[in-house]
Amino acid sequence: MKAAVQSTYGPHVLSDVGTFGGLFAGSFLKTMDKPVLVASMDGVGTKTKVAARLNRWDTIGQDLVNHCINDILVQGAEPLFFLDYVASSQLDPAQIAAIVGGMALACRAAGCALLGGETAEMPGVYEPNEVDVVGTIIGVVDQDHLIDGRQIQAGDIILNLPSTGLHTNGFSLARRVLADLDWTAWREDLGYSIGDALLAVHESYLTPIRQLRAVGVEIRGLAHITGGGVIDNLPRILPEGLGATIQLGTWSIPPIFTLIQGLADIATHELYRVFNMGLGMLVIIPPHQRSLVPHLNQVGAIVTAHSGVQLEGPK
Amino acid sequence: MKAAVQSTYGPHVLSDVGTFGGLFAGSFLKTMDKPVLVASMDGVGTKTKVAARLNRWDTIGQDLVNHCINDILVQGAEPLFFLDYVASSQLDPAQIAAIVGGMALACRAAGCALLGGETAEMPGVYEPNEVDVVGTIIGVVDQDHLIDGRQIQAGDIILNLPSTGLHTNGFSLARRVLADLDWTAWREDLGYSIGDALLAVHESYLTPIRQLRAVGVEIRGLAHITGGGVIDNLPRILPEGLGATIQLGTWSIPPIFTLIQGLADIATHELYRVFNMGLGMLVIIPPHQRSLVPHLNQVGAIVTAHSGVQLEGPK
Incomplete structure (x- = not known):
């Protein structure tokens, strides 16, 4: 050691x-x-x-x-x-x-x-x-x-650095929902066992963020999606009077969340408060820089119409 | 808050x-x-x-x-x-x-x-x-x-900044020994209740050490007496080939330790490994500076005869 x-x-x-x-x-x-x-x-x-x-x-x-x-x-x-x-x-x-x-x-x-x-x-x-x-x-x-979100403007786009799974949040609910299943057997829907899915290591976004900076991306805000999910974490960095829309269906949701959602009777909004749902780190950049980061999914945008986070699209 | x-x-x-x-x-x-x-x-x-x-x-x-x-x-x-x-x-x-x-x-x-x-x-x-x-x-x-004990020499003297009580160590033993006593009643031997004695706040030695420096004391080593007591903590800062003698009876032992010692069948050496016994922070200085700190008790000295800590005097 x-x-x-x-x-x-x-x-x-x-x-x-x-x-x-x-x-x-x-x-x-x-x-x-x-x-x-x-x-x-x-x-x-x-x-x-x-x-x-x-x-x-x-x-x-x-x-x-x-x-x-x-x-x-x-x-x-x-x-x-x-x-x-x-x-x-x-x-x-x-x-x-x-x-x-x-x-x-x-x-x-x-x-x-x-x-x-x-x-x-x-x-x-x-x-x-x-x-x-x-x-x-x-x-x-x-x-x-220092990145503090103050430069965020309406029209900015929200990119996603994917999570590997639950990271370190939502385990009380996940353990309850999954308690009676076999955690060690390989499952086709997950591509591995429930245990492996639950223990998937919390991703570090240090390297991807360094790379964005290296190619000259102006990062206006970063939101680490932890306890409270995108619903609670994204608003923490938004200036007064701005909100965000998240377009459901624009990124891959890790199958462990689909499994939990299928077993538990949880409303979509609550699901996005308890789990990161595949949103690991959200990166807010000005729209004209979209071409600098073609490899990242745009999952939403900054809007003035409301405050907080609105989930839009297919539930 | x-x-x-x-x-x-x-x-x-x-x-x-x-x-x-x-x-x-x-x-x-x-x-x-x-x-x-x-x-x-x-x-x-x-x-x-x-x-x-x-x-x-x-x-x-x-x-x-x-x-x-x-x-x-x-x-x-x-x-x-x-x-x-x-x-x-x-x-x-x-x-x-x-x-x-x-x-x-x-x-x-x-x-x-x-x-x-x-x-x-x-x-x-x-x-x-x-x-x-x-x-x-x-x-x-x-x-x-940086203070790291490297300047400590045989003949240096050990001063004590008194503890207020157990500080944050020895509570498993203390709680076991004192479990059946009344913790809230005022006691003549302690000057307050057992509860007050046990919860006495861990002393900060920041101000006294600042004062020693302000009057020009050359602090060669400091030992914070925590878990392991003087027996384990003092040797951590002593250079190779040097030991320390601690003269029992040269400082006031807080009465909570006397109470515990009276109730438990613990050898002296073990007592000084579990508890600080009133030794809060030990300060090692060269002997010629003794006159700069007349208000502090000398509780021991650095010696070459052995390594580790020897307890001497009345048990």
């Missing part, structure tokens, strides 16, 4: 695994015009209960790191370092090694140092065999490159 | 409560020679179970913030900002407001911004009515002022 953590260390890491606070050299910040540190802390929620049912612990850490990367990426920040906290009623070294190994894998892919971590054994606080996994990410953006 | 959080904001905080990642302006880092970011993540452990038994939630947040402040202070870092995560089986708004209010209080006192936070409701992961409280602190130190 120590080797996995050390494999995430770049030249900025001054401390060693297991010492006190993690040390991250910040002299490079002096080369930036107005460096702004961007910080976010989050957990993976009850996706841990899926990992527990399947006894597969190598993906949860990747989920958490990628979730956190996306959460600061929406403000234009690049990740610098990550810290983790893993707690349960009784710590299992193999389980922790798998979880932290997943974190190290995702950190390494993002060029982000896994700078520190803590474990806690708390019998009587956690239920037997349950675990919580929490992480904090620190990134940086030059203030002039 | 929003007002409490905002009260911790200094001029560097660019984001608003409840937006995405917290934004912390870092241009001031450019005035430092070699800025090093120092990060630490921790929880308060089962001190939450004491808070639950007494239904008092205003101190736990202070404990966590001060614990984290001390954890990076040992490397010489000043706190910049803090993020929190509060999770339980069922979130109680009043409980969370009290916990976060405590965090804001401690952050404000330290000039540290409470930059972000997350709550999670996870039934089936947490036991009913149980809560976990986790925090991450980010601080900064100029690399030339």
Whole structure:
């Protein structure tokens, strides 16, 4: 595990695994015009209960790191370092090694140092065999490159970076709806098992967003579709007086959502509040730049007619 | 709660409560020679179970913030900002407001911004009515002022900044030993109730350490006495070939420890591994500077004769 953590260390890491606070050299910040540190802390929620049912612990850490990367990426920040906290009623070294190994894998892919971590054994606080996994990410953006949605205008178009599945939201409902099915058998409708579909790793959008910037796309807003779905997350970045329409049928919905929708009696609007439905990260750009990104699906547009998000088209 | 959080904001905080990642302006880092970011993540452990038994939630947040402040202070870092995560089986708004209010209080006192936070409701992961409280602190130190213990020499003296009680360690044992006693009645031996003694707020040593620096004390090492006690924590900063002697009887032991010791059949050495026993933060300075700090107790010295920590004197 120590080797996995050390494999995430770049030249900025001054401390060693297991010492006190993690040390991250910040002299490079002096080369930036107005460096702004961007910080976010989050957990993976009850996706841990899926990992527990399947006894597969190598993906949860990747989920958490990628979730956190996306959460600061929406403000234009690049990740610098990550810290983790893993707690349960009784710590299992193999389980922790798998979880932290997943974190190290995702950190390494993002060029982000896994700078520190803590474990806690708390019998009587956690239920037997349950675990919580929490992480904090620190990134940086030059203030002039902060993305905050203020430049969004009516007529802007909404592109989708697809999700791989539930990511880290909607697991309470999904587990309830799917509880009595076989989670390990291959299914034709999914292309894999329910377990594999549920544990599909939360996608990091760091590379695609870097690529958009590299080709000169003016990103006016980014919405990471997490708890609350597109219904709650997209309005958070819209300026006063603007709303968005999402055109149903313009992107591929991962089949796990179709399966859940078929089994549960949930209205479409509610479905789009609980799940991301295949919308991983929404990218808002001016319409004249559409030709720069032919590979991305346009899934909607910014409008003045109403506030909030309207779902349009085939239900 | 929003007002409490905002009260911790200094001029560097660019984001608003409840937006995405917290934004912390870092241009001031450019005035430092070699800025090093120092990060630490921790929880308060089962001190939450004491808070639950007494239904008092205003101190736990202070404990966590001060614990984290001390954890990076040992490397010489000043706190910049803090993020929190509060999770339980069922979130109680009043409980969370009290916990976060405590965090804001401690952050404000330290000039540290409470930059972000997350709550999670996870039934089936947490036991009913149980809560976990986790925090991450980010601080900064100029690399030339990093404290890492390398300058420690034989003959250096060990001073104590007193603890207020258990701080955030040893609660599993303390709760077991004290379980059947009345926690709310005033006790002559303690000067207050067992509940008050157990919930005594984890002391922040930021101000005393700033004062030592202000009068020109050369701090060669700092040891925050947490889980593992003086036995495990002090050796972490000692250079190869050096050990420490701690002279029992040279400082006041908070009476809650005396009560626990009287009820439990625990060897002295083990007692000093589970509890801080009144040793909050140990400060190692060269002997010729003793006169600069007449108000602090000398509790031990650095020696070459052995490695690790030896307890000497009356048991």
